[in-house]
Structure formats: C-alpha cells, structure tokens
Amino acid sequence: MSNDLPITRRGFGALAGAGAAAAALGAFPKPALAQGYPARVVTLIVPFAPGGSTDLVARLVAAKMGEVLGQQVIVDNRGGAGGNLGAGVVAKADPDGYTILMGTVATHALNPALYKKISYDAVKDFAPISLLVNVPNVLTVNPKFPAKTVQELIDLAKAEPGKYAYASSGNGSPLHLSGELFKKLAGVDIVHIPYKGSGPALVDVIAGQVPMQFDNMPSSTEHIKTGRLRALGVTTAKRTATFPDLPAIGETLPGYDTYSWNALFAPAGTPPEAIEKLNAAAVKALQDEGVKAKLTDFSAEIVGSDPQVLADLVKAELAKWAPIVADSGAQID
Known part of the structure; x- marks a missing residue:
C-alpha cells in the first residue's frame, strides 16, 4: 500500500484552485500533524454492524489505544455492502490521522474481486498501520x-x-x-x-x-x-x-490456509508520524494482559505487525483470492 500521496483526490481540486496563493507562499502545503498528535478524538470505523467478531476486536483494541494515545478512540459502525461502505468512507477521509479503518479480509482481499463496482482501491487508497489478529x-x-x-x-x-x-x-x-x-x-x-x-x-x-x-x-x-x-x-x-x-x-490438504483477519488502515497520504504513533499504540494495546486474555478466549491469534507486514499481506491476499472468487462464480453488482 502506498502512503506517499500528499493529498486526497477530493482535496486536489481545492488546492489546484488555490495555486496562485500557494505559489506566493512558496509551495503547496503538505499534510502535517499539529504538535501533540493526537489532539482530539480518533474515530475507528468498523465497516460491519455491532456484535460481530470484527466489532469485538475493534472495541477491545480501541479502548486500550485511547489510553496509550491520551485521546479517546471511538468506534463508529458503518455497516453495508459487505464492508465496502465503511471502507469507502475512510478511503475518502482527510488523511490527518483522525479517521482510521478496521479492515478485514473482506474489505481488502475479497470485495475487490467480488464486486463489479467498488468505491476504493484496496492498495492505493490506504496506508497500512498494523495487522492486529488472525481469526x-x-x-x-x-x-x-x-x-x-x-x-x-x-x-x-x-x-x-x-x-x-x-x-x-x-x-x-x-x-x-x-x-x-x-x-x-x-x-x-x-x-x-x-x-x-x-x-x-x-x-x-x-x-x-x-x-x-x-x-x-x-x-x-x-x-x-x-x-x-x-x-x-x-x-x-x-x-x-x-x-x-x-x-x-x-x-490433509497441503496448502490449505484460510482465516479472517483484522487490521488497521488510514487513508493514503496520512503523515508517517501519525502512522507511527497509531502503530505503536495498537501494538501496546495488544500486549495488555486483559486484551490478550479476551482475544485468546475469542480464538484470535495476536499479531501486532508493523505497517510493511500488513502491506505485503494485502497484496498476497488479493493475489490468492481473486482466482478463487472467479472459480466460484460469485459476483455482486
């Protein structure tokens, strides 16, 4: 996944229209974090309804991340279209570190192959933060x-x-x-x-x-x-x-390996400093004994990866599942 886009597509037109003013100032502004990030609440969008496994992982991790960051991390459930609705919201959000996504194998590996139309690119539109758990x-x-x-x-x-x-x-x-x-x-x-x-x-x-x-x-x-x-x-x-x-x-069947996973993503272009802080908070949250105990009861395998591991996973999962989806004949309008 790329995290080197300086602005979102939505913001490009506004910046282009302000070109003369920016030139007078010497350069276009780049996304930057205010001192003391995070300075306000961080919203974690879960692209499924409350009560499922993804929601449970999100709420466990968000509570502890908030303690580490010194700002609340609130969970916002945006279910619909198999996870596409919530993922699309984050893909188009301002890349400022205050809106992040609880992504899954569905949002970042299956849906791009299943849906004829999808509002985001699973690789280009997101900056990976951390692979949290495998289920x-x-x-x-x-x-x-x-x-x-x-x-x-x-x-x-x-x-x-x-x-x-x-x-x-x-x-x-x-x-x-x-x-x-x-x-x-x-x-x-x-x-x-x-x-x-x-x-x-x-x-x-x-x-x-x-x-x-x-x-x-x-x-x-x-x-x-x-x-x-x-x-x-x-x-x-x-x-x-x-x-x-x-x-x-x-x-019995060598090579058979499927599982669900939960991972944190930010919009592409989110400043590296925010990604670093969010990653550190997520990893520390997963090390909390209470969180570990609940996730283990939940049969989840705790990972807590760096961003590159998650980026590599998404590309590998897309390559793995595309032919399986094609062979199944499953497709959603």
Missing part, C-alpha cells in the same frame, strides 16, 4: 454425519459427487470461499448453501438440515465443546491453542 475458521459437521476426519469427508464426497452440501454465512463471504478453496484442493463436488449470517447456518447444521459448515471459530466454539457440532479441522495452516488436538485441514 481461524473451522469446518464442522452434524454429530450424526458419518465422517469423523477431513479425509473421511473427502472420501465420502468423491464417492457421491454432488450429494453433500455445506452452509456458509452468505455468498462471497470468507466462509463461502473457505469452502470453495476446500473443494478446489480436495477435488470434490459439494454444494454451497448460503445463509444470511452464521447464526441461521449454525441452527440448520445443528438440526441436521445441512450436514456441514465453514464458520468463524468463535461462533462455533461453544457448540463444539458441548458436542452439538463435531469439528473436523481448523482452516489455518497450524492448529489453534483453543483446540490443540483438532487437526488443521492443511495436514
């Missing part, structure tokens, strides 16, 4: 389903193509595409059944209406522990601390 997904089945391992599931699906179905939280969601990657690498034909959210999908898998589901680990954790669901594998490359005995799907 694993999990493949679960109804307890009465005959497969008890990933390999047994693959064998069943290959023996009877098209017979079995999997549920997800919706078309084009990270969980839908976790299933599509599974199908591709395993060479199986299983039918996708999209739901309007993980909750309704969980209900039907537990009831036996659909035999299996790809879900965020936090949503399924209690159901796995109580035996209402049987977990076959986590979608991350390695096993998770929450369920150390649960194999990773990649142990």
